[in-house]
Amino acid sequence: MQGTRREVMAGASALALLAGPTAGFAALAAGLPRRATPLPLSAVRLRPSDYATAVEVNRAYLLRLSADRLLHNFRAYAGLKPKGEVYGGWESDTIAGHTLGHYMSALVLLHEQTGDAQAKRRADYIVDELADAQAARGNGYIGAMQRKRKDGTVVDAIEIFPEIIKGDIRSGGFDLNGAWSPFYTVHKLFAGLLDIHASWGNAKALSVAIAFAGYFEPVFAALDDAQMQTMLGTEYGGLNESFAELFARTKDRKWLAIAERLYDRKVLDPLTAGQDKLANFHANTQVPKLIGLARIHELTGEPAKAAAPRFFWQAVTKHHSYVIGGNADREYFSEPDSISRHITEQTCEHCNTYNMLKLTRQLYSWQPDGALFDYYERAHLNHVMAAQDPKTAGFTYMTPLLTGAVRGYSTSADDAFWCCVGTGMESHAKHGESIFWEGEGALLVNLYIPADATWRARGATLTLDTRYPFEPTSTLTLTQLARPGRFAIALRVPGWAAGKAVVRVNGQPVTPSFASGYAIVERRWKAGDSVAITLPLELRIEATPGDDRTVAILRGPMVLAADLGTTEGDWTSPDPALVGTDLLASFRPSATPASYTTSGIVRPGDLSFVPFYKQYERRSAVYFKRFSEGEWKTEQAAFVAEQARLKDIAARSVDVVHLGEMQPEHDHGLTSELSFPTSYRNRNGRDARSGGFFEFTMKAKPGPLVLQATYWGEERGRDFDILVDNVKIATQRLSGDVPGKFIDIEYPLPPALTDKKSELKVRFVPHDRSSAGPVFGVVLFTAKPGTAK
Structure with missing residues (x-):
């Protein structure tokens, strides 16, 4: 979490995490294990709560979806007749197919969490259909992705891979030779197949995955290291994790060799060296790379491959995360400790948090530490649970933190299928997955969510009864226990409750040992015993990292x-x-x-x-x-002064164009190429990409005139020209040197350019490989007397 969140990252536990997977465990004698694994999701059943409701809402949504519609392109591009009409949204775009991968994983999780037999049958059906499509192609490939050619024709994206083999690699970051993040989609398909294989041993799922991997083996083999790095400049999801997992299942080292080559040096080398250079990187593109690197570490034991995931987790949770546990603004990391300057309507992409929680579980399994689950709980409760509308089963893409912003949920018409719809399907199928963990004979309780569980190692049935975080007490009962025995039960004590937790065994107060964020009770347990923890749900104020004047209010x-x-x-x-x-x-x-x-x-x-x-x-x-009261008076005075400035400009205004809004743009005759409307911090705007422009007409009047354009002060690396009646009046460079505010830049117009004209054409043109704007409005007003040149 953030720098002021000492309750999350305080003291020796955080240092131990950085030091290594076996450091900092003098408390082992008190019952805390060196390693931990979660109880299987299939062993946990949720009791009534908002979490259980979320699972049931999601279950209805998943079973409402049509597997045949999601399989449409897979069959069509394999030369088979589709059995259902293709869905809309992203499934009708060049990233088509990613949803099926998420859907397979979500069905697995739903079956494990609830025992739903229909979810298992549907997952097996999808595997059979993919196997048929793979056999029809005859080369191991399966896919629904599309490629948009230069002439605008949309075709099967498989044709980009022979180009890549030849060294023809073209990408602007998300596209690859005209396909949209193709390896991201490939990773999702691998993940779904491997999840189905792992859950109930569907051998065909593994066979399809191996043949699919075999298609890509010569693609990667054809690339030298420099070409590989060029290709890895596109979004490739957790493809390194997929190949590492194939090695884990097959023991074939060629898959591990590919996994290790899928290493983006530009991002991962600084993280391995303990350097935070995340600013201006697309956030969710990076998180899966660290998950994959962590998986390679688990399989090889190489310490260097653990360093980057650990440091990344620390950097993101302490210096790049919002109070709800999410990260990124407009999908990108900003400078460390700059959260207060990035509180917008485009914060906290859900996919990022989905992946950060996955990484958190990995790190925790290496070395249990309550600080890791302090973050997990924060993000799970406040972000993941906010990202599903329980009335409609819709999912957010962003969870906006800008004051007054509205959450936008995917519609019930099933026409969105954003990436965050896919991760939403998974997240709300598995709310029981991280409640209970075990290690070296001990039981650890990490989340206080009402649930029943089977602890097979002890022949035990567990009941966790709680209304936390609305009420302070959570009670764990050993409903059944095969035989009495001595072992430890570790209950997580959040950092904000350190020193204030009260523990009772069978209703009587006890004094547990405390280590690494846990209250540990080690004793001889028998069936019917209970242990309860009471945590103080007090209000507290939490500041953003780097700005103690921007605060949020929390309760527990x-x-x-x-x-x-x-x-x-x-x-x-x-x-x-x-x-x-x-x-x-x-x-x-x-x-x-x-x-x-x-x-x-x-x-x-x-x-x-x-x-x-x-x-x-x-x-x-x-x-x-x-x-303070005195500071507020000063703030009010500054507000009044700004209002006076705006009122003065309005009084001298000749014309105003509200860019990014349909009617004002129409009224001003806007024309454009490679230009798109945008919205940021409750302001609408428009940009133009390299090779494009946007142009509109403004009313004019006699006398000296000034053109004013509004930009976000932290845009950087944008170079563009501004023309009036085809005469360049300025070249504007945005370099991100005015943090945290919109800026108005004035361009006085030469009198000869405006003389005797009743209207002017204003045009914004980006430089090559740059973009123009976004521009959040343009005003033409008369110059103040005495200021004209």
Whole structure:
């Protein structure tokens, strides 16, 4: 988590994690194991809770989907007649096929979590269909991906791979020779097949995966190291993990050799060296690379391959994560400790958190440490649970943290199929997977989620009864135990509760030992025994890393948000601020669990605070600027001055173009090529990509005129020209040197260019391999008297 989250990353436990998988375990005698594995998901059944509801909502969604529709392109491109109409959204785009991979994995998880037999039958059916498509092709390949040729024709993406073998490798980051992140999709298919094989031993799934891998073996073999690095500049998901896992299943070392070649030096070398150079990298492109590298470490024991995953986890959770546990703005990492400058409507892509939780589980299995699950709990509760609408089963792509922003969920028409729909399918099929862990005879409880479980090693049936995080006590009962015995039960104590946890055995207080974020009770247990932990669910304030004036409010692990009302209409109110010296004293509990009202500390007026994750159809404020009374007066004065500036410009305004909005663009005759509307921080705008432009007409009037364009101050590496009536008036470079705010740049127009004209054509043209903007509005206004040149 973040630098001020000392409760998550404090002290020796964090240092031990960095030191190595066997460091820091003097507490072993108290019962904490050196290694841990989760109880199988099939051994855990959820009891009623929001988590159980999420699984059931997702179950209905998964079973509503048509396997035949997801298989459409796989059959069509193999020369077989499709059995269902292709879905829309991304499944009708060049990334088609990635959803089927996620869907296979989700069906496996659903079967394991609930025992649903239909999920297993459907997964086996998909394997049979893929095997038929593979046999029809005759070369091992399976795929639904498409390639858009230069003439616009859309064809089977398989034709890019012979080009790659010849060394013809073209990518702008996500595309590869006209296909959209093809190896990302390939990884998802591998993952689905390998999950089906692992769960119930479907041998055909492994055979299809091996033949599929065999198609790519000569592709990679044809590339020298430099060409391989060029190819790895595109998004390739966790393809290294897939080949490593094939080695684990088959013991064929050629798959391990490929896994080790799938190593992006530009990203992974600095991380191995302990350097945080993540800024401006696409976040979710990177996380799976570390998961794969961690898997290679598990199979080879090479210490160097563990260094990068450990350092990456520390860097992301401490310096690049928001209070809900998600990361990235507009899908990209920013500079470390700059969260407060990136609180927008495009924060926290769900795929990122899905992958960060997977990486967290890997690191935890190497060396149990409560700090890892402090992060896991944070992200699981506040981000993952917010990313599914329990009414519609829709999923978010981003989970926006900008004040007043609306969550956008995929629709019930099944026409989105974003990447985050795929990870959403999986995330909400497996809420029981990380509750219980075991190691060296001990049981560890990491998440306080109501559940029953079978602990086969002890012949035990477990019941975890809790209403946490709404109520403080969680009780674990050994409902059945094959025979009495002495062993340890370790209950995670979150960092924010350190020194305050109360533990009882069979209702009587005990003094456990404490180590690495756990309360450990080692004794002779018998059937019917119970152990309970009570954690103080107190309010606390948490600052963003690098800015202690931007804060959020938490209750235990739960992020609270100010409820700003329904999502109807536009959000036009000022952002609320917290003013005072003892803020928490002004929070009063309300009748609704985990909800509060404030008194006198919120400007412009008091608000109710509620659990953030439950704000599915409501507007929220999560982050607040914090001021003393004196500072607030200064802030108000600055606000008044800015309003006066804007009012002055409005008074002198001749014409305004609201870019990115359909009617204003139409009214100003906008034309464009390779140009797209965008939205950021509640501002609409437009950009143009290399080779494109956008142009529009503005009204003019006699006298000196100034053209003003608005940009986001942290855009960097953008170079473009601005032309008026085909005359270049400026070359603009955006270099990201004005952090945290929009900037208005004025371009005085030469009088000869505007003389006697009633309208002007304004054109934005990017330089080669650059982009123009985004531009968040253009204003033409008269110059102040005496300022004209």
